[in-house]
Every structure is written in C-alpha cells, then in structure tokens.
Amino acid sequence: MKINRIFMDRNLDSCREIDHILSRLDIAPEPVVSPRTVYDTINQCDDPVGASKSILYITKNKGAVVRPCPGTSHYTCCDYTILHTGTFCTMDCSYCILQAYFHPPVLQYFVGFDLLEHQLAQVFSRNKIFRIGTGEYTDSLIWEPVTLSPQFLVNTFARQCNSLLELKTKTVNVQSLLDLDHNGKTVLAWSVNTPAIIKSEEKDTAALQSRLETARRCEAKGYKLAFHFDPLVLYEGCETDYEQVIHDIFSHVRPDSIVWISMGSFRFMPSLKQIIEKRFASSTICYGEFIPGLDSKMRYFKPLRIRLYQRLIHLIKEYAPSVLVYFCMEDREVWEKSMGFFPDEKGELGHLLDRAAVSHCRLNPDLL
Amino acid sequence: MAPSSRFHDVFLADIRQDDTRFQITKQETDDIEYLACSIMETGLICPPTVWSCDNAYIPVTGFKRIQAVHTLPGVQSLVCRIMPADAGAACAVQAVADNAFARELTPAEQVRAVHLLSRFMDPEQMAQQSKFAFNRQLNPKFITALLAVSALPQKAIALLEKGLLGLKPARRLTGCSRQTLDALVEIFSQIKASSGKQLDIITCFTEVCKKENIASDTLFYEPGLQAALNLDTADPGRKADQVRQYLTRRRFPVLEHTRQQIKSCIDRLQAGGDFRFILPENFESTTYGVSFAFTTVDEFKQRARTLTSMADDPDLQAVLQR
Numbered sequence: 001m002k003i004n005r006i007f008m009d010r011n012l013d014s015c016r017e018i019d020h021i022l023s024r025l026d027i028a029p030e031p032v033v034s035p036r037t038v039y040d041t042i043n044q045c046d047d048p049v050g051a052s053k054s055i056l057y058i059t060k061n062k063g064a065v066v067r068p069c070p071g072t073s074h075y076t077c078c079d080y081t082i083l084h085t086g087t088f089c090t091m092d093c094s095y096c097i098l099q100a101y102f103h104p105p106v107l108q109y110f111v112g113f114d115l116l117e118h119q120l121a122q123v124f125s126r127n128k129i130f131r132i133g134t135g136e137y138t139d140s141l142i143w144e145p146v147t148l149s150p151q152f153l154v155n156t157f158a159r160q161c162n163s164l165l166e167l168k169t170k171t172v173n174v175q176s177l178l179d180l181d182h183n184g185k186t187v188l189a190w191s192v193n194t195p196a197i198i199k200s201e202e203k204d205t206a207a208l209q210s211r212l213e214t215a216r217r218c219e220a221k222g223y224k225l226a227f228h229f230d231p232l233v234l235y236e237g238c239e240t241d242y243e244q245v246i247h248d249i250f251s252h253v254r255p256d257s258i259v260w261i262s263m264g265s266f267r268f269m270p271s272l273k274q275i276i277e278k279r280f281a282s283s284t285i286c287y288g289e290f291i292p293g294l295d296s297k298m299r300y301f302k303p304l305r306i307r308l309y310q311r312l313i314h315l316i317k318e319y320a321p322s323v324l325v326y327f328c329m330e331d332r333e334v335w336e337k338s339m340g341f342f343p344d345e346k347g348e349l350g351h352l353l354d355r356a357a358v359s360h361c362r363l364n365p366d367l368l
Numbered sequence: 369m370a371p372s373s374r375f376h377d378v379f380l381a382d383i384r385q386d387d388t389r390f391q392i393t394k395q396e397t398d399d400i401e402y403l404a405c406s407i408m409e410t411g412l413i414c415p416p417t418v419w420s421c422d423n424a425y426i427p428v429t430g431f432k433r434i435q436a437v438h439t440l441p442g443v444q445s446l447v448c449r450i451m452p453a454d455a456g457a458a459c460a461v462q463a464v465a466d467n468a469f470a471r472e473l474t475p476a477e478q479v480r481a482v483h484l485l486s487r488f489m490d491p492e493q494m495a496q497q498s499k500f501a502f503n504r505q506l507n508p509k510f511i512t513a514l515l516a517v518s519a520l521p522q523k524a525i526a527l528l529e530k531g532l533l534g535l536k537p538a539r540r541l542t543g544c545s546r547q548t549l550d551a552l553v554e555i556f557s558q559i560k561a562s563s564g565k566q567l568d569i570i571t572c573f574t575e576v577c578k579k580e581n582i583a584s585d586t587l588f589y590e591p592g593l594q595a596a597l598n599l600d601t602a603d604p605g606r607k608a609d610q611v612r613q614y615l616t617r618r619r620f621p622v623l624e625h626t627r628q629q630i631k632s633c634i635d636r637l638q639a640g641g642d643f644r645f646i647l648p649e650n651f652e653s654t655t656y657g658v659s660f661a662f663t664t665v666d667e668f669k670q671r672a673r674t675l676t677s678m679a680d681d682p683d684l685q686a687v688l689q690r
Contacts, residue, residue, distance in 0.1 A: 287579035289620045291650035301623045302652055303690060333654050 002054050002090070003027060007038045009059040017111050017148055018058065024146035029058065038106055048104045049279060053090050061085075061110040065119040069136060074294035075329040076343065079350030081123075082136045085149060086110050089139045091170060092203040094280040095231055098137065100272040109143060113152050124160040129354040129367050135168030135189070144173035151176050158183035161364045164357040166226060170205040172214040178221050184361050187259050188218045189226035192249070194241035197233050201285055208245065212252040219257045224360045226259050230328055231266035232308060234288050234300055239311050246315050255320030259360040260353060263309060264328035267299045294331075302334065309338035324356040373455070375415060378448045380438055383418060383425045390419070390428045390463035392473070392480040394529055404436040412437070417449040417466075419459045425450070428459045429466040457488035464501040473502070475535035476528045482511050483518035491515065516542040524553045532556055534563030540570050548574060551588040558597050561608035572615035587618070626651065626690055633683035642671060651690055
C-alpha cells in the first residue's frame, strides 16, 4: 500500500476507528468540505485512475450500506448482498472494472461502525439467509493492516446465525483475523488466477502461492474458505495452467473447508478497453476473441468459455465432488454444457448457495 | 479587431504565386479558362488577399483568381486586399475562413488548416478562433488530434487528400508505431474502403500484432494478406473486403471458423430457398429463428412437413451444437 495523501470529510468526529487509521498511515489528513475537492485533485492528474490508488478519502457512507448485487441482464445472478464499506483498490489489476465503473474512481474508506452495526442488526433480524460480501467495489482486506474494520465485521457476524460474511481478496492480509472467535460465520475467499496472469495483469497483488498458504493458515484457524476463478483469461496453454491452480488449491486446503468455488470468464464494459490499452500498454488481455454479450459487455466467444469451464469443473469435481461450483453471470447453455444442469427457477442459484452457507457456516437451517 | 488592410493595385510580377504557405485547398491543375473568361467579362468580383512580406506579396486567398488573371493578355496588375507584414496570424485565419465559409472543409483541408494556424497559435487559441476561421466551434482536443494527423508521413496525407483515408482512421494511425503506420498506409493505398472498414482493418491489424507479439511487417507479408492485396481485380472495394476478411479471420480465428462452418450448414438447410434462418448474433444467445412463405394451405402443410423433417438434419444439429 502506498498511500501518500489523505483527504478526510471535515464533518467526521474523531473516534477510535479514525485515530487508528491515521496513526497507522502516519499522514496528516486534509479536511475537505465536499468530495469535489478529492475529485478535482484526482482529475487533474495525468493518470487519474493510477493516481487515485494512492489518495485516500476517509468519509462516511452516505448511500445504502447494505444493497443487493446489481447483477446483469440475461445472465444468471447469485443473489448476493453487498456490504458497502469502501470503494476502489490500492492494487492495480489491468482488468479491474472499477477503473471504468467510477468517474473518477476514488479510494474511499467508509468509517462508522455504529452505522454498520445498525444496518447489520436489521439484516440479522430478518428470517432469511444472507450471503454478504464487501468485495464488490473494493478488495475486502486491503485495509486490514491499518484499520479495525475486518475485525469488527468478523466479530459482528460471529454473533448471529442468518448471515454469512464473505471477505474476498487478492491479498494475504489476515493477521488480525486469525485469532478471532469467528464462530464459523466468516468465509475467507480468494480470487485466484494462474501465476502468468497474476504476474502480467494483477500488479501489486499477492502471488498465488502466498494466497494459498494464507488460505491454509486460515483453514487451520477454523475459517471456511472460498475460491473465485474470476476472471478466467484465455491464452495459449491456459487450460493446463488453470488446472495446475486447481491442483495447488487442493494441495493446500481440504475440500470440506471450501464453501464454494465460482467461475467467471473475463468480461468487460467496452469502455474498459481503452483504459487498459492506455494504462497497461503491454497487456494483451483485451485482445481475446470477445463478442458483445447480451448485456452489452464484451465476453469470450461462448464455445471458448464452455471449453475451459468443462475442463476445470471436471477437475474440481474429481478433487471435491460435493463442493458447490457455480458461475458468476452465465446463461443456461453454459450451465448445461459445463455443469450438466441449470438453476432455472428465479432464485434457485441463490438457494443452492444459501444451502452451502447453512451447512458450512452453521446458519439457521429453518430459514432455508 | 481585424488588422488594418487596404485595397490596392498589385503588379502580378510582385505576387509570389509559387508560395503556397496559406493554401489549404488541394493544389490542382484545374482548367481555369472559364474563370479567366468570367474575370475578363465581369471583372474581378472578389479581390484576392495577399500578405505584404519581404518586399513581395504572398497569396493568402484567391489562388485560382490570381492564376486566371495571369493568363489574361495584357493584364499586368489586379486589385488585391493587402494585409500588413505584422498580420501573419490574421492572414492564416482568413485563408481558412475564405474556404470554410464557402463550403464544408474536406478532412485534408481541416488538417492543413490547423497545421497552418499552428504556426501562429496553440490549440487553445485556435479553439477560441475556430468560429471565425472554421465556421464552427472546434475543441482543443480535436485540434490537437488534427495536428497529430498533419504530422503523419506524406504518403498518409496524400491518401487523406485522395479520399482513400478517412479522418477517424487517420487519427487512429497517429497512435501507431512507424512500422505499423507504413504497413497500414501501404494497405490503404491499394484498397478503397469506407471509414468504418478502415477502422476495422486498423483495429484487427494492430491487435493481431500485439496479441501474437509479431512485427507489423510479419503480418503485412503474410501470404494470405498479400494474396488479398494482389487480388486480380480492378475493384479496390473488393480488395478491401478481402483484406478485412483476412484480418478478421486472423483476429477472431475460432469465431470466424465457426461462422464459416455454420454458414455452410445453413446454406445446405436453405438450399431449396423455402426457408430463411435467423441466427443469434455471435452465437451468444440461444434463440434461433426460421421463417417461410406460403400461398396456399397445401403449401403451408408442405413447408411444415419439411420443417419437421429438418429437425433430424445433421446440419441443424451442427448449427445448434456449434
């Protein structure tokens, strides 16, 4: 992490949470009346996206803290719930959609455990299973070394039984979580990719081996795990490389520790291509055989996606026949040709995942 | 405030006709006989503008008029609007405006116009003056892009002038390496394609090179591309289609191969001409369509029977399985 400037909402009251962050980052914050100052500062830079990775804006979340995953049209969504704790990321993956999603992207950290606690209390009081993650608009654990937020969330989720917390990351930042009494309600999840892709496209992230070794440490502390093969990137020899990733996963952790494994091939809003070409000149990631998908995002030509999925799912099933493998945003044909079934009914995929959550994380089965 | 100028008789011998620094139109050898006749009959309706500089007069507007007057027997001078020596920038603006307010500038003229104006002002200033010079508002980013185009090699500019290279493709070329640029200019000099097709060709060409990490020359000299360029046809449009198809196949090998296979299947299925199949775009969706026409109930029944039997046709299976 290379934060070199901090802006802070001047309306924030001093609290333990803020003091903790500032003492760890050791940078004097610049109070601002409105986010406009932050936007303007970032927009004045030659590379606003790159610049915004080192400019932190500490503020309060003024929008919805708990919100349903937006999903995308025409493709099957898993009915995930997002806990909105911050935006953007200090790591620099070429394919990161957040580069094009926010205008401009701002590295925000939302303070306010009281607000989180209040919002989560409402979720915890409902008669419904929730799978909640913080990794939609940011990496779940980038702030772990300097904030109390991950600990707070793990502790908060430990005290209820209808919601699973998924912390999705490409880091190895778990130190403060290892000795917590998580009560099985937190799933630590890693986005995984081949070493070749991590090296060429996932700048400043942890190496695959480090991620898997960290997963093993977490498993030893009783945490349940998840892995996300997303984005799968097609290149010559990728099938063998991804198969090796699967071998590596199962040589590090036990199948019964894994709540689920998801897969999604690289897809992107057309506007991301220019950003990748400009910011990552040596990257060839957007020169695959992409076609406009039904949701207008660019996707690999379907038979190519299916071919890779089939191989990987076959191998995963050999290692872990009972682990739930699912697709993030794929359609019936892909499901049927790759998995042999399709969660047809509305909410069926979500229900499958809820069942996995209940059985692995000891959530209340009566809520299924 | 416009610089002070005056109208005065100027000796033709004092006008440097070969100095075309202010000319943004194509230097053509058009027949100016009719223009000369017109001037002889009705006089010079609109006097040319010249710039008084270095003890001579440099043409700013009215290049053809000056040329035409030159051909008139016995005429040794003509009335010109004379711009003072310190009015270089105003002359440049007038040279552009003289054309832009008469008609829309061609892409090549726009490029030459910004190049001319850039000798006197930066893109920001040019944008401020654009309403008066270009007869429309231009933004600095667009002007900067045009300036980049003006720096392309002469061969590319020549293509732009001939209409063989669109402005958008030309702008895209400014981001290419010299070797890629040379290869693409060579391709465009041998074909005739719309701006959209040119953009496709540039995109496919550059992306194949990047993806496969090959030099532009390597791709350019591939037998398949050379075969398309050397196609024995007088129709440069056909060549363009062949080039584009080749590069698309190179860029999307699996997709294009599948497309060809499915086309063969569909052609066989449609062989009788009674049915028309509608395929999902890029085969992403799984929704297919088929339509047929009929005039009688018997014909409808016949088509329905054929359609039913088609369900077991291996070609239909191949299309659906792709």
